[in-house]
Amino acid sequence: MKTILWKPSKDIIKNSNLRKYEIHLKNAHNIYLKNNFFKIHAWSVKNPELFWNSIWDFFKIKGVKNKKCKISKEIYRSRFLLNSKLNFGQNLLPKKDASKAVTFISENGYRKEKSWKELNISVYQLVKFLKKNEIKKRDRVAAYLPNLIETVEFFLASSTIGAIWSSCSPDFGSNGVVERFSQIKPKILIIADRYYYNGKEINILNRLPYILKKIKSIKKVVVINYPGKKLLKIKKIKKIKIFTKKDIYRVTTNKIKFEKFNFDHELAILYSSGTTGKPKCICHRSGGVLLQHIKEHQLHCDIKPGDNIFYFTTCGWMMWNWLISALASRASIVLFDGFPMFKKNDLLFRIADKEKITLFGVSAKYIDTLNKFRVNIKSKFKLKKLRTICSTGSPLSGDSFDYVYKKIKSNVHLASISGGTDIISCFVLGNVYEPVIKGEIQNSGLGMKVDVFNDKGKSIKNKKGELVCRNSFPTVPVKFWNDKKNIKFKSAYFKKFKGIWYHGDFAKKTDKNSFLIYGRSDATLNPGGVRLGTAEIYSAVEKLPQIIESLAVGQSWDNDTRIVLFIILKKNLILNDKIKDLIKSKIRKFASPRHVPSKIIQVNNIPKTKNGKIVELAVKNAIEGNKINNIQALANPEALREFKNLNELKY
Numbered sequence: 288m289k290t291i292l293w294k295p296s297k298d299i300i301k302n303s304n305l306r307k308y309e310i311h312l313k314n315a316h317n318i319y320l321k322n323n324f325f326k327i328h329a330w331s332v333k334n335p336e337l338f339w340n341s342i343w344d345f346f347k348i349k350g351v352k353n354k355k356c357k358i359s360k361e362i363y364r365s366r367f368l369l370n371s372k373l374n375f376g377q378n379l380l381p382k383k384d385a386s387k388a389v390t391f392i393s394e395n396g397y398r399k400e401k402s403w404k405e406l407n408i409s410v411y412q413l414v415k416f417l418k419k420n421e422i423k424k425r426d427r428v429a430a431y432l433p434n435l436i437e438t439v440e441f442f443l444a445s446s447t448i449g450a451i452w453s454s455c456s457p458d459f460g461s462n463g464v465v466e467r468f469s470q471i472k473p474k475i476l477i478i479a480d481r482y483y484y485n486g487k488e489i490n491i492l493n494r495l496p497y498i499l500k501k502i503k504s505i506k507k508v509v510v511i512n513y514p515g516k517k518l519l520k521i522k523k524i525k526k527i528k529i530f531t532k533k534d535i536y537r538v539t540t541n542k543i544k545f546e547k548f549n550f551d552h553e554l555a556i557l558y559s560s561g562t563t564g565k566p567k568c569i570c571h572r573s574g575g576v577l578l579q580h581i582k583e584h585q586l587h588c589d590i591k592p593g594d595n596i597f598y599f600t601t602c603g604w605m606m607w608n609w610l611i612s613a614l615a616s617r618a619s620i621v622l623f624d625g626f627p628m629f630k631k632n633d634l635l636f637r638i639a640d641k642e643k644i645t646l647f648g649v650s651a652k653y654i655d656t657l658n659k660f661r662v663n664i665k666s667k668f669k670l671k672k673l674r675t676i677c678s679t680g681s682p683l684s685g686d687s688f689d690y691v692y693k694k695i696k697s698n699v700h701l702a703s704i705s706g707g708t709d710i711i712s713c714f715v716l717g718n719v720y721e722p723v724i725k726g727e728i729q730n731s732g733l734g735m736k737v738d739v740f741n742d743k744g745k746s747i748k749n750k751k752g753e754l755v756c757r758n759s760f761p762t763v764p765v766k767f768w769n770d771k772k773n774i775k776f777k778s779a780y781f782k783k784f785k786g787i788w789y790h791g792d793f794a795k796k797t798d799k800n801s802f803l804i805y806g807r808s809d810a811t812l813n814p815g816g817v818r819l820g821t822a823e824i825y826s827a828v829e830k831l832p833q834i835i836e837s838l839a840v841g842q843s844w845d846n847d848t849r850i851v852l853f854i855i856l857k858k859n860l861i862l863n864d865k866i867k868d869l870i871k872s873k874i875r876k877f878a879s880p881r882h883v884p885s886k887i888i889q890v891n892n893i894p895k896t897k898n899g900k901i902v903e904l905a906v907k908n909a910i911e912g913n914k915i916n917n918i919q920a921l922a923n924p925e926a927l928r929e930f931k932n933l934n935e936l937k938y
Contacts (some may be wrong), residue, residue, distance in 0.1 A: 507527070583716060651681045
């Protein structure tokens with residue numbers, strides 16, 4: 288039986304952006320959709336040209352619109368709003384007043400904010416600086432920065448002049464940065480002198496000589512001092528011009544010309560995680576990103592002018608781009624840099640309460656961790672302004688849904704969302720017309736015909752299969768950088784199902800058009816030829832108070848696959864038969880007998896990506912003695928040593 292955890296009130300629906308959008312459709316196009324999200328969705332998928340035109344019109348995008356779209360059966364060939372022109376940076380600077388636009392908070396408590404007026408002036412100064420240093424349209428601007436206000440300003444300045452932005456967070460080591468940036472040949476690098484994580488200061492400048500030696504295209508470097516700290520000493524480097532903040536923010540100007548670029552003009556290059564090979568350089572288009580983000584922010588998350596938006600992210604994750612785009616909705620944003628539980632488990636919620644956050648975004652793993660530590664947020668903070676909690680990065684378990692409503696806030700819209708770097712947006716997410724059901728993602732995005740296919744390419748409901756998108760949308764990437772004839776691009780998304788976007792998530796679509804995601808398809812388990820999702824195992828196992836974290840993989844064994852479960856136990860606990868039996872009992876009860884592992888092994892650490900996702904595939908390769916690709920993508924690659932040549936897996 289399904290459990291309803293939240294229902295929107297009549298006032299929420301009446302005052303929502305989605306309701307205002309409905310009224311717009313009625314007045315502008317004589318379309319009546321009667322407060323029904325699924326009717327709106329069906330209409331948006333059936334009428335792509337009118338739908339995406341209406342998004343431009345309703346949100347009053349600054350630019351010159353040509354309403355014509357070219358919709359092709361081959362998704363990557365479709366084009367939206369052909370020959371329309373806009374400036375992405377201009378649309379993210381909709382205000383110039385003294386109200387707050389952006390706030391920076393470090394783990395150590397240092398806080399700084401800028402008004403819309405100050406943000407505009409800073410971006411104008413950086414535009415002048417970039418132009419003076421011959422950065423032009425389509426030149427790549429590389430940023431190796433923490434989540435700072437300066438990072439936002441450089442991104443806005445880059446997009447304003449039509450350059451292509453690309454960023455990595457400092458938790459990527461030198462090799463990880465070189466592996467990514469060397470593929471796109473940037474002209475300029477913006478780097479911080481240091482960053483902080485869990486109280487530790489990490490020097491980034493020490494990495495600069497190696498990066499410049501490996502990436503010959505970089506001729507100019509801007510060094511940003513960490514907020515509240517004096518700039519570390521910079522060593523001179525031959526043939527490299529180095530600038531500091533005093534060189535770039537000194538130009539006084541109150542006005543610039545916003546050149547308008549084509550709707551499909553390149554905005555940014557993001558990178559795949561690289562856990563299955565060399566990171567793919569995914570190039571995204573400015574117009575598509577703007578329309579998609581503003582649609583998701585306002586129609587799905589109900590972001591309004593004056594709201595205060597927070598997402599815990601680094602500059603190496605697509606959610607950073609998603610957060611920054613909230614500026615286009617006249618909302619202010621809050622940037623956090625550092626360890627989310629520095630000295631206090633509830634640090635982020637302390638910030639949410641103090642800063643009057645209206646949308647609070649975190650990873651599913653963060654919520655799982657709070658639940659595991661039994662942190663009672665509700666007893667400490669009122670969170671009066673908080674209307675929406677977003678969760679992404681991995682599947683959110685049913686227990687974590689319960690935890691949000693019991694221990695964080697009862698009257699909040701919990702939106703589990705899922706998409707990816709590949710589309711820099713979401714396939715499935717929430718809306719304020721429908722109730723929140725425990726363990727389920729409410730719906731697919733407007734304009735997105737998201738479905739679940741079986742292996743034969745047939746649409747299925749209430750059964751597990753492959754998450755796909757059956758129609759085109761504006762954030763299909765422009766291309767992969769350096770991918771001649773789009774060979775890698777087509778292979779990545781369109782090889783499995785012809786003409787259909789294959790996303791690589793193992794999922795289920797219900798008869799009510801909600802979704803459940805069970806993990807990545809390449810991490811699914813196949814004992815006896817039956818596909819099982821790892822998320823179901825984690826949800827069952829991590830109900831046990833003895834267990835901190837778990838990871839399941841399939842090991843090739845005896846002409847079949849057997850499930851191996853690795854667990855981290857609480858301090859001073861040793862795995863014994865009693866704990867093993869308890870684990871198996873929980874999995875049998877809350878998942879199925881098929882999910883019960885053949886082997887349960889205690890470990891000290893579990894490898895993760897920089898974004899906190901556990902990496903089942905790397906562990907599978909480690910236990911089977913296969914090559915592990917791109918170890919630089921991992922936050923803790925040393926953890927893999929523990930999984931190699933395990934005696935327990937030899938019998």
